Amino acid sequence: MTKQIKLQVARYRPEQESEPVFDEYEVPCHSDWVVLDGLNHVKDRLDGTLSYRWSCRMGICGSCGMTVNGEPKLTCATFLADYAPGPVRVEPLRNFPVIRDLVVDLGDFMEKLVRIKPWIVRSEEKPLASGEYLQSPEELDEYKQFSMCINCMLCYAACPIYGLDPKFIGPAAIALAQRYNLDSRDEGASERLEVLSEHEGIWGCTFVGECTKVCPKNVNPAGAIQRYKLTAALESVKAFFLPRGA
Amino acid sequence: MAPGAGHYTAYHPRWLRPHVSTYWWLRRRSYFAFILREISSVFVAWSVVYLLLTIDAVGRGPAAYQDLLEWSRQPWVLVVNLTSLLLVGFHAVTWFNLAPQAVVVHLGHTRLPGFWISASNYAAWVVVSAIVAWVVLRG
Amino acid sequence: MIKRSAEPLLWMVFSAGGVVAALVLPMLLFLFGVAFPLGWLTPSATHLASVIGHPMTRLALVIVCTLSLFHAAHRFRYTLYDGLQIKHLNEVIALLCYGSAIVGSAASAYLLATF
Numbered sequence: 151m152t153k154q155i156k157l158q159v160a161r162y163r164p165e166q167e168s169e170p171v172f173d174e175y176e177v178p179c180h181s182d183w184v185v186l187d188g189l190n191h192v193k194d195r196l197d198g199t200l201s202y203r204w205s206c207r208m209g210i211c212g213s214c215g216m217t218v219n220g221e222p223k224l225t226c227a228t229f230l231a232d233y234a235p236g237p238v239r240v241e242p243l244r245n246f247p248v249i250r251d252l253v254v255d256l257g258d259f260m261e262k263l264v265r266i267k268p269w270i271v272r273s274e275e276k277p278l279a280s281g282e283y284l285q286s287p288e289e290l291d292e293y294k295q296f297s298m299c300i301n302c303m304l305c306y307a308a309c310p311i312y313g314l315d316p317k318f319i320g321p322a323a324i325a326l327a328q329r330y331n332l333d334s335r336d337e338g339a340s341e342r343l344e345v346l347s348e349h350e351g352i353w354g355c356t357f358v359g360e361c362t363k364v365c366p367k368n369v370n371p372a373g374a375i376q377r378y379k380l381t382a383a384l385e386s387v388k389a390f391f392l393p394r395g396a
Numbered sequence: 397m398a399p400g401a402g403h404y405t406a407y408h409p410r411w412l413r414p415h416v417s418t419y420w421w422l423r424r425r426s427y428f429a430f431i432l433r434e435i436s437s438v439f440v441a442w443s444v445v446y447l448l449l450t451i452d453a454v455g456r457g458p459a460a461y462q463d464l465l466e467w468s469r470q471p472w473v474l475v476v477n478l479t480s481l482l483l484v485g486f487h488a489v490t491w492f493n494l495a496p497q498a499v500v501v502h503l504g505h506t507r508l509p510g511f512w513i514s515a516s517n518y519a520a521w522v523v524v525s526a527i528v529a530w531v532v533l534r535g
Numbered sequence: 536m537i538k539r540s541a542e543p544l545l546w547m548v549f550s551a552g553g554v555v556a557a558l559v560l561p562m563l564l565f566l567f568g569v570a571f572p573l574g575w576l577t578p579s580a581t582h583l584a585s586v587i588g589h590p591m592t593r594l595a596l597v598i599v600c601t602l603s604l605f606h607a608a609h610r611f612r613y614t615l616y617d618g619l620q621i622k623h624l625n626e627v628i629a630l631l632c633y634g635s636a637i638v639g640s641a642a643s644a645y646l647l648a649t650f
Contacts, residue, residue: 437610477568
């Protein structure tokens with residue numbers, strides 16, 4: 151008989167309750183099982199009504215972010231055995247509206263992501279015949295860390311500023327803007343600056359640093375934001391002294 | 397279909413929007429450490445005020461300065477100043493540790509490791525403190 | 536066209552103030568707030584007067600006080616804004632914080648100019 155571990159899972163079914171409740175399930179605690187395996191066991195064998203998101207189960211799709219014992223985690227990367235003897239409390243990702251059970255609405259982030267233009271912006275595209283945009287390894291290293299973002303939203307769940315003011319553009323959006331700003335092929339830095347220099351842009355960040363702590367891909371969004379504050383501040387100084395643009 | 401319209405229909409469920417508690421900063425140790433760091437700003441301001449009180453006293457002569465020293469020896473003033481010293485020091489340490497996040501230095505094509513930014517800040521701190529002490533005591 | 540906002544300037548002053556406060560205030564506070572009152576070191580008032588009276592010292596002190604006060608005001612403003620969730624009082628908070636910093640800076644400038 152394998153060891154069992156208790157999962158306390160938040161349930162929210164708007165058609166029958168207005169406040170979340172916790173259902174308890176005993177799942178096997180295999181040494182190589184993650185919280186997601188536990189949830190899948192619940193759905194397969196114990197309670198088919200449980201709703202949650204998951205996909206790749208290997209930490210690259212960013213779908214399975216939830217709050218595990220108060221911490222934002224990817225449930226596919228969080229081992230049950232680490233929480234033995236339990237219980238393990240599984241709740242939906244914080245700071246997002248909950249649609250049902252463990253499913254949250256990420257529409258706010260999606261809207262913000264589009265606003266920062268997460269694509270290579272060029273004033274003039276090179277014709278196809280002239281070949282690829284070449285980039286040296288050093289130029290790649292400039293932005294590579296920020297390109298590792300899997301949009302899992304753990305950083306938004308950890309950020310107290312976003313929790314207090316949902317208008318704040320948030321860590322991942324700024325890190326992704328930096329991914330393109332620092333890409334040698336991109337020419338869209340000034341377009342992104344317009345969006346990011348609003349009051350709920352980068353200036354809302356007070357460098358709590360939680361976003362970097364919880365990021366499963368070591369993107370370091372806090373670093374991206376602080377670095378960008380310096381860039382944006384210097385840009386505003388330049389704009390003040392040279393209004394027509396240097 | 398407006399997201400989070402707040403009413404329940406058969407085709408749009410009522411989304412749950414948990415409210416963030418006023419005591420959110422007590423929920424995690426890192427949040428508390430963050431607020432402590434931010435509160436250090438109050439003690440930075442107090443340090444400036446105390447400095448100005450001292451300058452004013454010195455300017456009014458030795459008697460006024462002795463009165464200020466007497467006043468500063470009172471337990472509550474000492475506690476406030478010791479707390480300020482601790483928190484201003486905490487500000488300095490957290491500031492130097494976080495400096496590399498904002499300041500990225502390139503030597504040619506390679507990036508200088510953040511350690512050197514912090515280390516140079518700490519070195520500057522030692523040098524400046526020594527200069528301040530020398531100016532005040534010997535200058 | 537980037538909307539002209541005060542935030543970048545305020546952040547730069549905050550940063551400069553943070554550096555200055557971190558480098559200078561600990562030793563100053565140790566000496567004047569702890570060491571001298573407790574008698575660990577006893578420079579005379581006349582000696583201190585001559586040190587402070589020097590024009591370079593006075594200028595340095597005005598800069599230290601002004602930048603530190605604005606650093607504190609900026610940080611405290613955001614703490615009130617975020618910590619107490621009183622966003623709707625945003626303008627009032629900003630006025631109180633930066634206003635106090637302006638008053639304090641003016642006081643330090645006056646004090647040191649007339650020393």
